[in-house]
Amino acid sequence: MPDNKISMAVIKRLPKYHRYLKDLLDKDVHRISSKELSRIIGFTASQIRQDLNNFGGFGQQGYGYNVEDLYHEIGKILGLTKPYNTVIVGAGNLGQALANYTSFGDYGFKLQGIFDINPRLVGMRISNTDVYDMEDLGAFIKEKNVELAFICTNKEGAQDVADRLVEADIRGIWNFAPVDLNLPEEIVVENVHLIDDLLTLSYFLKEKPETEA
Amino acid sequence: MPDNKISMAVIKRLPKYHRYLKDLLDKDVHRISSKELSRIIGFTASQIRQDLNNFGGFGQQGYGYNVEDLYHEIGKILGLTKPYNTVIVGAGNLGQALANYTSFGDYGFKLQGIFDINPRLVGMRISNTDVYDMEDLGAFIKEKNVELAFICTNKEGAQDVADRLVEADIRGIWNFAPVDLNLPEEIVVENVHLIDDLLTLSYFLKEKPETEA
């Protein structure tokens, strides 16, 4: 289990490897060299070999990598070996969209409940999942062994939700509210700040020449 | 106009500065030092000064930075000086959620239309915006001077949509489909690969100790 200190840069590339290896498998490609993978994924061959060797020697000299094996190894590294129970907090547009994203389930993320403060939403069913009252969040998490929560509230409500989740011993938070949460360091958190990404786009739109016809 | 070669690392931090400066303004804080900003934003004071000095000397020795000025300067750097016309392609759950995200409008991103192949969706109105047939996408973009498109289709449809957008002289693409698009390099692109972020979370959930009670 070699994970002394993997850099964030490497970790952030792992899902992309996983995605491209799946594509190769779907195309019945069973063997690939770092050079050829480099051509399609866009990282240098050297970087690919360095990245993979953080976790073990998956390749074979003179041959390359077995696509299926490597795909499964990376899946294991990413923790796709057991299901995680999840909840969505905030049943607005984004919360509903994520609830309907069935592909999360394919990766083992099992949506157990959706929570909202709005009494008009409580009792509804979204994508085969019940919407519950926010008051019941803590008890539900403990009872159903929920490990991961998606926060889809607005900016104002996010920290309070986070506090309740921590109180209920959540392990990870996927935060879609445009605010940085204050959390104990043992909580795993990943932020999706859409506005930040949009502003990055805006920066480059401004930079690039307008005309090109 | 000092933008010789700003590194991606710096650019990706700009939206966060913008966000925190807005918070400070809302709290009636009008002056801040790099040291104090460091405390709240989490970058080192040195990094803050380095970052800002890529774009000009916005501070004053012995005083610090004027929050309002800095906020507006960063807004300008991010290109928030003129509105951008946008379209959403794909009126599924995510497309609808983004259409309802009114805060994009506050930053100057004006949603002009939503496009879908599904004839049952065409003609609907989502968040005050009409849903049009995909066939009309190219003509619409040219007619309405649309510069930015959000791709919210599935993986399979995304490249075809991208090709049409490029053909219609789009300038930027915000891609939510879980695939890397093949685009001419003058097109500005920002990917939101939710699955990748979720797998990163999964990686750390696996790494961190399970117990903590």
Next chain:
DNA sequence: TAGATTGTTAATCGATTAACAATC
């Protein structure tokens, strides 16, 4: 003026790329 804090250069740290011996 004295104190504070910037702008900027130099030092350090970390990540990427190149090179090549090992070996399938």
Next chain:
DNA sequence: TAGATTGTTAATCGATTAACAATC
């Protein structure tokens, strides 16, 4: 065996941090 390609060490490149003179 000869050719290909990995695993790994060394070299390079870039980003972050530290230090401090300039100056408000």
